[in-house]
Amino acid sequence: MEKWTGGDMHPSYRILMGPGPSNVHYRVYQAMSNPVIGYLDPQILACMDEISEMLRGVFQTENRVTLAISGTGSSGMEASYVNFVEPGDLVVIGVNGFFADRMTQVASRCGAKVVRVEEEWGKIIDPERMIKVLKEHPEAKICGLVHGETSTGVRQPLEEIGAYCKKVDTLLVVDAVTTLGGYDVRVDEWGIDVCYASSQKCLSVPPGLCPITVSPKAMDLLRSRKTKVQSFYLDLGLLEKYWGEDRVYHHTAPASMFYALREGLKIIFEEGLERRFRRHETLGDRLKMELEGFGFKLFAQEGYRLPMLTSVLLPEGVDDLKARSRLLNEYNIEVGAGLGWLKGKIWRVGLMGETCKVRYIHCLTGALRDILT
Amino acid sequence: MEKWTGGDMHPSYRILMGPGPSNVHYRVYQAMSNPVIGYLDPQILACMDEISEMLRGVFQTENRVTLAISGTGSSGMEASYVNFVEPGDLVVIGVNGFFADRMTQVASRCGAKVVRVEEEWGKIIDPERMIKVLKEHPEAKICGLVHGETSTGVRQPLEEIGAYCKKVDTLLVVDAVTTLGGYDVRVDEWGIDVCYASSQKCLSVPPGLCPITVSPKAMDLLRSRKTKVQSFYLDLGLLEKYWGEDRVYHHTAPASMFYALREGLKIIFEEGLERRFRRHETLGDRLKMELEGFGFKLFAQEGYRLPMLTSVLLPEGVDDLKARSRLLNEYNIEVGAGLGWLKGKIWRVGLMGETCKVRYIHCLTGALRDILT
Helix, strand or coil: CCCCCCCCCCCCCCCEECCCCCCHHHHHHHCCCCCCCCCCCCHHHHHHHHHHHHHHHHHCCCCCCCEEECCHHHHHHHHHHHHCCCCCCCEEECHHHHHHHHHHHHHHHHHHHEEECCCCCCCCCCCCHHHHHHHHCCCCEEEECCCEECCCEECCCHHHHHHHHCCCCEEEEEECCECCHHHHHHCCCCCCCEECCCCCCCCCCCCCCEEEEEEEHHEEEEEEECCCCCCCCCCCCHHHHHHHHCCCCCCCCCHHHHHHHHHHHHHHHHHHHHHHHHHHHHHHHHHHHHHHHCCEEECCCCCCCCEEEEECCCCCCHHHHHHHHHHHHHHCHHHHCCCHHHHCCCCCCCCCCHCCHHHHHHHHHHHHHHHHH | CCCCCCCCCCCCCCEEECCCCCCCCCHHHHHHHHCCCCCCCCHHHHHHHHHHHHHHHHHHHCEEEEECCCHHHHHHHHHHHCCCCCCCCCEEEEEEHHHHHHHHHHHCCCEEEEEEEEECCCCCHHHHHHHHHHCCCCCCCCEEEECEECCCEEECHHHHHHHHHHHCCCCCEEEECCCCCCCCHHHHHHCCCCCCCCCCCCCCCCCCEEEEEEEHHHHHHCCCCCCCCCCCCCCHHHHHHHHCCCCCCCCCCHHHHHHHHHHHHHHHHHCCHHHHHHHHHHHHHHHHHHHHHCCEEEEEEECEECCEEEEEEEECCHHHHHCCCHHHHHHHHEEECCCCCHHCCCEEEEEEEEHHCCHHHHHHHHHHHHHHH
């Protein structure tokens, strides 16, 4: 190919009510367009320090090792296992959805023996049952759970399991990809050892970064490994040396994405965590009520429904693909399809960060009125 | 933390003459600020197809599997080994610099037995010697080489080794992080099986993406593995299913970075590869001449000097840190320090993509005149 004949790209301005990405504040786009600087420039290092400090705020932790991995949420899931699992180690994972299942695959690829604590999709893992299994496996190195299961809309309670893990050697690894920035994630208080998230959901920053925080207990375990971490790119010991005081080059910092994350976090603290959580709670309830009015049935277990992601069974007679295509093409609204065996059966409707506004609920209900009634 | 008291961030407008990132065209920043869309949005899928097509152009390949990994160049190095190495496999790596050495570490972490073909930093790996070692190890699964060694400024000739690898079962893995977009990288003609690069050097796109291309021979090997790829995030089989026709969700596409890469590639084809390579060649020569005029000595082996990255030994009496700090703080010019044992001894001066303009050579020589004379 000598000449490229394609034109400009003008992506549509979607209302992103799927499972993420969510809409992005214009200040974040502006920040992202600031000039790129080098990976050891004092200004990028200062930016990284600020990101760490603000991430400690949203994770509600004092963990020194709190940073953003240069990859999406999935890279954080991998980092959470690859750094702590050595071949043959036992891990116990609560499996009640697509991402929990992915956790077991990731752990297996690190050479872990995986004990699956299965539950029906749409239900929580009963904490007492999880603790019982952990007691049966005192050698378990990791207990893995998904806080907000994006495939089902279920919010997993963590306090009891965290309290148990605090008392034993087992690390509690939590996927907060969907919840961070939209719901309480009390890393220190709940006893979470490794918690990862993503930039593009309730933080409302473009996809591409993965916030992660690691407890001193987990870092000690990392340092006492007998084998090297099988991933160089996701080695938290090396990332710590770059993000921490040593400033040893590991990879080229994605400066533009760092600018975006920094601005997105600033916006969160301008609103305040409490108010932000309340906004997600209130509008999540409102959305659920509206959808029920159209004949959708709430899929997730009552009392454990995520505010920022509502999973609903389609009303009789609604063609999944056709309805979603009309929403996207005629109304510029994205809602999420079902994952795995739920494909065609449910929708996943997100109200995350910047998208979590009453105006967008109105846009959706208006469109649904046109399409469905 | 309830309130964040930090202000706005206004990074300085640096002239990025280090080892990357390079300066970014304003059209790329503009494209990056387009609204984010979902990871299965028909518009993002079309964008990905266009990226693949243009990447095939710069890689000079017809490889179907040509895509951008959602990580930096280092993630591409890891992908190039993690997908093809199974525990106990033998790989032969030419080691004449920091990144070649990193290749051996990455390969080891995948469970490979590594044969190091060592050479003094600053010199090429003699192709005949490399082929001799490969002949001694007919079971070698991979031959790994760095095309443009960013730590030394050396350009490795690949044609002879590629021709040999074509005839045997060994895969040729090439790091083109520094060269792609600024120098000929003839993947098909030279017989390269896996070639990875980075967005932030001669492609002049912000850091965060890693273009990679994989030959059918390598994909066959991937499909015939006995064990699973140890990385889920970097599994090329899964990435192929997302980038290819199947469109199976793997991770959330970093839309903003994709927009940026698409625009950066468009700019490359507007200029044309040949003209672009000539620009790098001509101005690289000019820079070398200018630096020699200040008493810097060219570090890399004659005849094999990279046009886009010039490594120079500091003149007697020049304080590395002090001079680089003055360049950065007083003149907003970044040049690169030495890596590894070359720290304090050499500078690495980049002329990559958008930074490769005569005006920036003038800025640098003007500043050096102030500082050094």
